[in-house]
Amino acid sequence: xxxxxxxxxxxxxxxxxxxxxxxxxxxxxxxxxxxxxxxxxxxxxxxxxxxxxxxxxxxxxxxxxxxxxxxxxxxxxxxxxxxxxxxxxxxxxxxxxxxxxxxxxxxxxxxxxxxxxxxxxxxxxxxxxxxxxxxxxxxxxxxxxxxxxx
Amino acid sequence: xxxxxxxxxxxxxxxxxxxxxxxxxxxxxxxxxxxxxxxxxxxxxxxxxxxxxxxxxxxxxxxxxxxxxxxxxxxxxxxxxxxxxxxxxxxxxxxxxxxxxxxxxxxxxxxxxxxxxxxxxxxxxxxxxxxxxxxxxxxxxxxxxxxxxxxxxxxxxxxxxxxxxxxxx
Numbered sequence: 001x002x003x004x005x006x007x008x009x010x011x012x013x014x015x016x017x018x019x020x021x022x023x024x025x026x027x028x029x030x031x032x033x034x035x036x037x038x039x040x041x042x043x044x045x046x047x048x049x050x051x052x053x054x055x056x057x058x059x060x061x062x063x064x065x066x067x068x069x070x071x072x073x074x075x076x077x078x079x080x081x082x083x084x085x086x087x088x089x090x091x092x093x094x095x096x097x098x099x100x101x102x103x104x105x106x107x108x109x110x111x112x113x114x115x116x117x118x119x120x121x122x123x124x125x126x127x128x129x130x131x132x133x134x135x136x137x138x139x140x141x142x143x144x145x146x147x148x149x150x
Numbered sequence: 151x152x153x154x155x156x157x158x159x160x161x162x163x164x165x166x167x168x169x170x171x172x173x174x175x176x177x178x179x180x181x182x183x184x185x186x187x188x189x190x191x192x193x194x195x196x197x198x199x200x201x202x203x204x205x206x207x208x209x210x211x212x213x214x215x216x217x218x219x220x221x222x223x224x225x226x227x228x229x230x231x232x233x234x235x236x237x238x239x240x241x242x243x244x245x246x247x248x249x250x251x252x253x254x255x256x257x258x259x260x261x262x263x264x265x266x267x268x269x270x271x272x273x274x275x276x277x278x279x280x281x282x283x284x285x286x287x288x289x290x291x292x293x294x295x296x297x298x299x300x301x302x303x304x305x306x307x308x309x310x311x312x313x314x315x316x317x318x319x
Contacts, residue, residue: 071278094229
């Protein structure tokens with residue numbers, strides 16, 4: 001879905017009304033939306049800044065809903081696809097959530113820049129570690145299942 | 151007259167566009183962003199070395215306040231735990247089953263195992279259920295005070311039940 005002119009809110013309505021039978025399609029579109037949001041937005045005048053902030057807000061909610069949906073999917077059909085989707089969704093949700101915490105408590109340009117850089121490094125390492133775990137070890141779904149198999 | 155002066159002295163007022171007419175009270179968007187305004191606030195007050203007004207130290211705590219900060223706390227905690235897990239996966243030798251067996255061999259005892267399970271299950275449950283409550287607010291519903299308390303108690307109840315179930319499973 002190369003919806004460069006599709007608003008995330010329109011996508012949300014589309015998801016609501018269509019029957020998405022595969023988590024795969026949902027994840028692909030979600031990734032496309034996230035990519036579009038983070039890379040295609042212009043940044044200069046006050047108007048487009050607030051547009052960016054509004055889209056970010058919507059993207060956060062879309063991701064939260066996707067993460068909620070991943071729960072039962074992971075329970076009923078575990079596997080590598082869900083493992084990597086969970087790794088991505090969990091990391092991004094945490095990254096954006098911690099970003100809001102930073103915005104609330106860290107003030108001053110240099111401190112904000114430093115904290116944001118630190119958060120970016122943390123999230124990158126987290127995603128890398130989870131992917132490494134999925135690839136070289138049992139994977140997220142199996143890891144949780146193993147906790148209950150003793 | 152005051153209205154005219156106030157409107158004109160606001161940054162970024164553009165008089166050439168018709169809907170930015172001076173007599174439209176606050177109808178034109180501000181020339182500064184919220185972010186810029188916030189930065190100005192912090193820069194000014196910290197450079198004047200002003201102390202912060204007491205807020206959480208004096209305001210009466212309420213269930214919604216406590217649930218809100220718990221949502222943030224569980225979010226930060228869970229994020230930290232996931233990051234710690236990811237870094238452990240990258241740094242520590244041996245695989246997952248190896249460390250699971252290690253914990254088994256320590257014969258920690260069912261109570262402590264249960265405590266650890268609850269310690270993971272409760273933050274996950276609470277943050278998930280309260281997250282759904284947040285999404286409910288985001289579609290504009292449930293803002294009346296009795297509704298806030300009702301949904302709040304529901305979240306707490308469901309979280310406790312789910313956490314106990316996940317611990318005992």
